[in-house]
Structures are given as structure tokens and as C-alpha cells.
Amino acid sequence: MSTVLILGGDDGLAGRVQGYIGHHVFAMGAEVVQGDPRTFLRGLDPATIPEAMVLTDQIPLENALALAREVAALRPDVELVLVAPSVQDVMLTAMRSGFRDVGPTVEDPVLLAGLRDRLDARAAAISSGDSSPGPTVGPPVPRDFTSRVMAVLSPKGGVGKTSLSTNLAVALAQQSPMEVVLVDLDLQFGDVSTVLDLTPTHTVEDAFTSGLQDNLLLKTYLTAHPAGFFVLCGADSPAANDRVTSDDVAALIRQLSGQFRYVLVDTAAGIDEGTLGALEVSDDAIVVSTMDIACLRGVRKEVELLTELGLMPGSRHVVLNFADKQNGLRVKDVEAVLGVPVDFVLPRSKDVPAATNKGVPLMLSARSGGFVKSVKSLAQRIVERARAVEGKAGHKRLEVA
Structure with a gap:
């Protein structure tokens, strides 16, 4: 001690x-x-x-x-x-x-x-026997884990990306407290801070305008959430990040991945510079769709385009949100339109928007229900894949030693 x-x-x-x-x-x-x-x-x-x-x-x-x-x-x-x-x-x-x-x-x-x-x-x-002092100023102490970067995306707005992102951040933090950071990458109309009822001192605008000089500055721009994770909140002005490039976003996420086990990125609707930059450094793509045909077709086009460009991460999770039986479609019908399997189904629930309006993610106020169960399952899959990668990395280190 x-x-x-x-x-x-x-x-x-x-x-x-x-x-x-x-x-x-x-x-x-x-x-x-x-x-x-x-x-x-x-x-x-x-x-x-x-x-x-x-x-x-x-x-x-x-x-x-x-x-x-x-x-x-x-x-x-x-x-x-x-x-x-x-x-x-x-x-x-x-x-x-x-x-x-x-x-x-x-x-x-x-x-x-x-x-x-x-x-x-x-x-x-x-x-372990290594008592040599480290430098007072310099890069952060290396952590014994492989960071996992996840981009939550959809071609259309209003599909529940932010709701999923905030609740997933809670689920991951329940397993790895203080090791999760959620980035609001909707650079024009991001509302993660509103959904989480946070009043940030700094925003993502500060992170970009500072020039991303070092990890010390970047850490001061984060806002802590009582559930045990950190948030890089969206800018107040829609025009604040007009000059942000995909390279800027990739550099930001790389820095965060050196500090946190899980970096969760809530992207803007569609495919903009920020989303492209996030995908370049992501391990997982969490693709969100609703059950209406227009959104399903848009998701299919987005998945095909990103795959063709080589930007679709190897680990992909397709999430069907607001699912119910009243629109005449079954999950099999959805998969036929998408051309890919649906991995997780989030049922339509009045509790989700009610929790959002209160600024308290449903994962914190409810212990059961279809939505909570599916988010927990998604979090568990991500955790298992992260552990599998860490296990392989540790095995390689042993082989080298």
C-alpha cells in the first residue's frame, strides 16, 4: 500500500x-x-x-x-x-x-x-520485483488490458442510438467500474448529456480545439457519471466542430483507448467524417435499426457500403430497436430485408422514453424487462470478446517470454 x-x-x-x-x-x-x-x-x-x-x-x-x-x-x-x-x-x-x-x-x-x-x-x-521509479512526467502507466472501441451507428435518426449507448455504458460499467468512457460524436446535435442529466464543464469541442496535446488535458474534459463511467459530452453549438476531420476523431479515440478498457462512441445519423474516423479505429460496430422498411433498407445500404470500403469492423452487432408485432413484420422478415442476421431485439417499451425524460438510464431503474435483458446480453457479448482478445494477447506474451 x-x-x-x-x-x-x-x-x-x-x-x-x-x-x-x-x-x-x-x-x-x-x-x-x-x-x-x-x-x-x-x-x-x-x-x-x-x-x-x-x-x-x-x-x-x-x-x-x-x-x-x-x-x-x-x-x-x-x-x-x-x-x-x-x-x-x-x-x-x-x-x-x-x-x-x-x-x-x-x-x-x-x-x-x-x-x-x-x-x-x-x-x-x-x-513483481521491479521497483525502479518511473518518470514524473510522461505517458500514462500502461494498463494490463486491450481496449475495446465500439461505434453505435445508423443511417437514420430517431432509432434510439443514444438510448442504447447510454444504457450500454451503464451495463459495461457495472462489470468494469471507472473503465468505460462514452463519447458523444454527434458533433452537431448530440444530446448524451441531456439524456444522462449531466451539466458538463467541458465538451468534445474543448478536446478538439486543444489540439489533443496529451492525455492529461484530455482527462480534464471528461464528465463523471454516478453509475461509474465517464462521458465526453457533445458541444453546445452545432457549428462548433465544422472543421473536425476523420483523422481528428480517430486520434481522439486512440487516446481514450489508452486510458479506458471500453470506449463507446455514439455517432451521428448517417455517415459523416466523425463516423468514418470512429470506424477506422473501432473493434465493434453496433448497427441500430427500427422495423420500418425505409430504415431497414438504409441500414442494408450502409452495411454494404462500409463493408465495400473496408470500414466495417470484424465484430458486428445488429440491433433491432422498437420491436413489436403491430407493424406486420417478423424478425425473419427484417433479416430478409437487411440481408444479415439480427443479433439483439429491443422490444418497444414506454419505460425507455420515460427513463430518458428523467435523465436516468433504464438500466439503473429497472432490473428486468426485455430491453434491460437485451442490453445486458449485448454488454456480455462485448465483454466476452474483449476477454478473448486479452487471453490471446497474454498467451502470445508468454510464448515470447
Whole structure:
């Protein structure tokens, strides 16, 4: 177990943080770091400096930056975390001073999840015999999993893509808490934040306009959902992302896939630049259709086109939404029009739009029902395929060793 020192906090804050990250946490008041930071460090033996230090906004920024530079010089293996506004200039200056992460509050879920993961990785390395310190600034600690990217798509709007995406994010998070990120890639009219009743501080627009310089900046643009996953919310303005290219989208998703086990992308209706970029780096395509003939034919054309272009991922899941018997079609009829099998059927239910209007995914408010059962089955299939890939990768590593 690692030790974390919070500078500019109290015992209550230390207890809450310890309960989240699972490592020993203690706190000292901001007054101990007033003036020259070297005065504070003189009272510490470099060998006794804790594995991680969190400097809160109770400490003046200049003092925090100066202290970080001194600690980084003495012990470059110490995890340094800063609580400060998520402003690009501040974050870049903090990184140059030796900070590994920056967050808006000490108890920010994204900030704490990153710290916990790095400390867990450090503990695992020590237990395996590798106790060499890692760099204070640099790429994130490698994770022992193969990320899975899923694009939810349909040629038409109004088919329930966002409802499926949000509920699927909940289902995946129930199996892998804090390892799922949902990206609202409808760059003009995305409403994931509305469906989840979130009020984001940052949106996907910030991620693109920042130039995607590093993972530290990208993490600050995510919004945590109480169900245990993160969301990169859509932009407020429909014109905000007019210049975003497929390469921009692919780069964004690649960065996220280095941080999360599951990256779920809710695309816009049709095939735009964003959707093409997402498909280039996706492992799964979740194709959504309703039972009306126009939508079914559109889905068939989309699947055929993407297959011809070589953009259809090898793992495809066809989801039939709003299914009922009143339109005169059976699943067999649907499959005949699509030209491909239907993998999952989501029955029409008044509970789904009611849950959406409340901002609470049905997966959180209902334990049973056809919709919940089908979403769970889809999530389970994705998890099983991810595990199968990880198993093969692990077998190859053993063979090489």
C-alpha cells in the first residue's frame, strides 16, 4: 500500500480520499508550505517523502509549482497531483514543473481514478520485483488490458442510438467500474448529456480545439457519471466542430483507448467524417435499426457500403430497436430485408422514453424487462470478446517470454 500526502487539507478530506483510492492518506494544512518550499522539504528525509503528494488550491499556485520542482528534483518517482482550474496554460505549466495530473477538486473522480491506477501499478511492479521509479512526467502507466472501441451507428435518426449507448455504458460499467468512457460524436446535435442529466464543464469541442496535446488535458474534459463511467459530452453549438476531420476523431479515440478498457462512441445519423474516423479505429460496430422498411433498407445500404470500403469492423452487432408485432413484420422478415442476421431485439417499451425524460438510464431503474435483458446480453457479448482478445494477447506474451 502506498502513502499519499494531501497538502492543504484536513483529516476528513484524507479519510474520504483514502476510501476511494484504497491507499493510506494523511493531510497537512496549507500553512506548512508558506514561503520558500525548500523550508518545508528540509524537514523531510528524501527517503521518507510519500509515494504521492496532492497539492490543493489552498496553496498559492506559485508555491505549489515551486514545491513540485523541488520534489521532482529530489524524488522523480513521486506522483505529484495539483488541484487547480482546468486552464490549458495552468496545466502545461504544472506538467513542466513535475505534476503528473491536474484536476478541479481533490475529490474529482477522474483525478482520483488516475492516481489510484498509477499507485496500484506501482504496487504491482514492486511486488513483481521491479521497483525502479518511473518518470514524473510522461505517458500514462500502461494498463494490463486491450481496449475495446465500439461505434453505435445508423443511417437514420430517431432509432434510439443514444438510448442504447447510454444504457450500454451503464451495463459495461457495472462489470468494469471507472473503465468505460462514452463519447458523444454527434458533433452537431448530440444530446448524451441531456439524456444522462449531466451539466458538463467541458465538451468534445474543448478536446478538439486543444489540439489533443496529451492525455492529461484530455482527462480534464471528461464528465463523471454516478453509475461509474465517464462521458465526453457533445458541444453546445452545432457549428462548433465544422472543421473536425476523420483523422481528428480517430486520434481522439486512440487516446481514450489508452486510458479506458471500453470506449463507446455514439455517432451521428448517417455517415459523416466523425463516423468514418470512429470506424477506422473501432473493434465493434453496433448497427441500430427500427422495423420500418425505409430504415431497414438504409441500414442494408450502409452495411454494404462500409463493408465495400473496408470500414466495417470484424465484430458486428445488429440491433433491432422498437420491436413489436403491430407493424406486420417478423424478425425473419427484417433479416430478409437487411440481408444479415439480427443479433439483439429491443422490444418497444414506454419505460425507455420515460427513463430518458428523467435523465436516468433504464438500466439503473429497472432490473428486468426485455430491453434491460437485451442490453445486458449485448454488454456480455462485448465483454466476452474483449476477454478473448486479452487471453490471446497474454498467451502470445508468454510464448515470447
